[in-house]
Amino acid sequence: MADYDVAIIGAGVVGCAVAREFSRYHLRAILLEANSDLCDEASKGNTATLATGNDTPAGSLERQLVVRGHQRYLAEAPSLGLPIRLVGAMTVAFDEAEARVVSEEVRASRAEGFSSVELLGADGIYARVPHLAPGAVAAAWAPEEGIIDGFSTAYAYALDAVVNGVDYRDSSPVTAAARRDGVWSLTTPGEEVRARLVINCAGLRADHVEALAGYRDLTVKPRRGQYIVYDKRARRLVDVILRPAPTPTTRGVYIAPSIFGNVLLGPTAEEVPDPDDRRVTPEGIAQLTAAARRMLPGLLDEPVAAMYAGMRPATERPEYRIIPRFADGWLTCAGIRSTGLSGALGIAEYVAGAVVPDIVKAARKQTIKPARVPSLADPNVARPWTDAARVAADPSYGEMVCHCERVSVGEIRDALSGPIPAHSLKALKRRTRVMMGRCQGFFCGARVESMLRTGKP
Ligand SMILES: Cc1cc2nc3c(=O)[nH]c(=O)nc-3n(C[C@H](O)[C@H](O)[C@H](O)COP(=O)(O)OP(=O)(O)OC[C@H]3O[C@@H](n4cnc5c(N)ncnc54)[C@H](O)[C@@H]3O)c2cc1C
Structure with a gap:
């Protein structure tokens, strides 16, 4: 007890x-x-x-x-x-009706004390996102x-x-x-x-x-959100969070840079009965690609790194x-x-x-x-393998396991110990980003699994 x-x-x-x-x-x-x-x-x-x-x-x-x-x-x-990177979020309007929605969002935000939110015209929009689809007329810009x-x-x-x-x-x-x-x-x-x-x-x-x-x-009503993750190459297309003008029922599909250099396209918003139903579906992919076509069509030519779905713990209210x-x-x-x-x-x-x-x-x-x-x-923070003194003191920080994300033996060993150690491959991936790069573990997966099993490099 x-x-x-x-x-x-x-x-x-x-x-x-x-x-x-x-x-x-x-x-x-x-x-x-x-x-x-x-x-x-x-x-x-x-x-x-x-x-x-x-x-x-x-x-x-x-x-x-x-x-x-x-x-x-x-x-x-x-x-x-x-x-943290404060890249800013841009909610873009492509017609007059959407422009009314975003200018109301700006007015209401400012009235409620979000004083940095501002309304952008086409020049301000394309200066920030030159690859945006043509035809944007207004945007709400939230720089924080x-x-x-x-x-x-x-x-x-x-x-x-x-x-x-x-x-x-x-x-x-x-x-x-x-x-x-x-x-x-x-x-x-x-x-x-x-x-x-x-x-x-x-x-x-x-x-x-x-x-x-x-x-x-209270009753949980799981709401699934599917994503496509684009390769880091796509990052040159966008460095702000792009959002469509919201409708009364949804905030729509975003295009967001990830802190790791990829670009995320998503999420969908689907009520599903099973909280574990994290399937990526053809319908979901079609909805996501349609959203990209409307906002940032060039994204669709970029290589896809991964797909996944998350689940919102919504309730009946x-x-x-x-x-x-x-x-x-x-x-x-x-x-x-x-x-x-x-x-x-x-x-x-x-x-x-x-x-x-x-x-x-x-x-x-x-x-x-x-x-x-x-x-x-x-x-601004050096990874262990860039720190010559640290590598000299412990060469395991200079021995790479994952070359895509540059993760060393020493970092994996550290993640397998400590107050909240990783007990599984996915736990190890999240703590170090090992196997999360372009090859998705094709080259390093076997060695990482062996390290997880034996604790030895
Ligand atoms: C698609 C999507 C996009 C989102 N985007 C954003 C975003 O950009 N920014 C943002 O701020 N938020 C975002 N969110 C929201 C955010 O992810 C959620 O609000 C948050 O993760 C909810 O966390 P939680 O701890 O309440 O629930 P959970 O993460 O579900 O945690 C609950 C925990 O309880 C545990 N548990 C359940 N039952 C038991 C039990 N009987 N005994 C012990 N443990 C139990 C579970 O295993 C779980 O680990 C998004 C969510 C989704 C799904």
């Missing part, structure tokens, strides 16, 4: 950020994850844009928390080793939107939480929850975890976790579902659909602020231990 003040169920980006927030207090917290690695559900398949929140519903909790999340990300990500590293963000939050005292368990699905004498008992395959407060951050399965505790007032049930020692943090990567630090602050010190009595720590993830995409 373990005893905790707080148990957080789910290590997606939201649960990891919440765990990090609680690590700032003198209390005992645990983060429980069902899968063998963190960030393996909704948080693994997104566009990885850092949103300012200007296109979220005015007055909503989502807007409040995304604005705060964006602010905190800019302030805190660098010390965690996380890269950025691109980030989605996995490393969640990993950094979790690592920081663990370094600062939170216990983390992977492969620990919570399968039952019972409350006795003011304490929850959570059943996992390895142990029974006792906690005074439970925070449900279970994303796509938040309704199942709610049901374990007897709550039935288009809003964040943060529901305090303090009399029961339970807090629901669900329905974080489309902006959770950007909003996570805002959400975490809001959740912790709601319970400390009134529900969970704890003082803030005076000293926080630093945590940093390897920087995989920041041009």
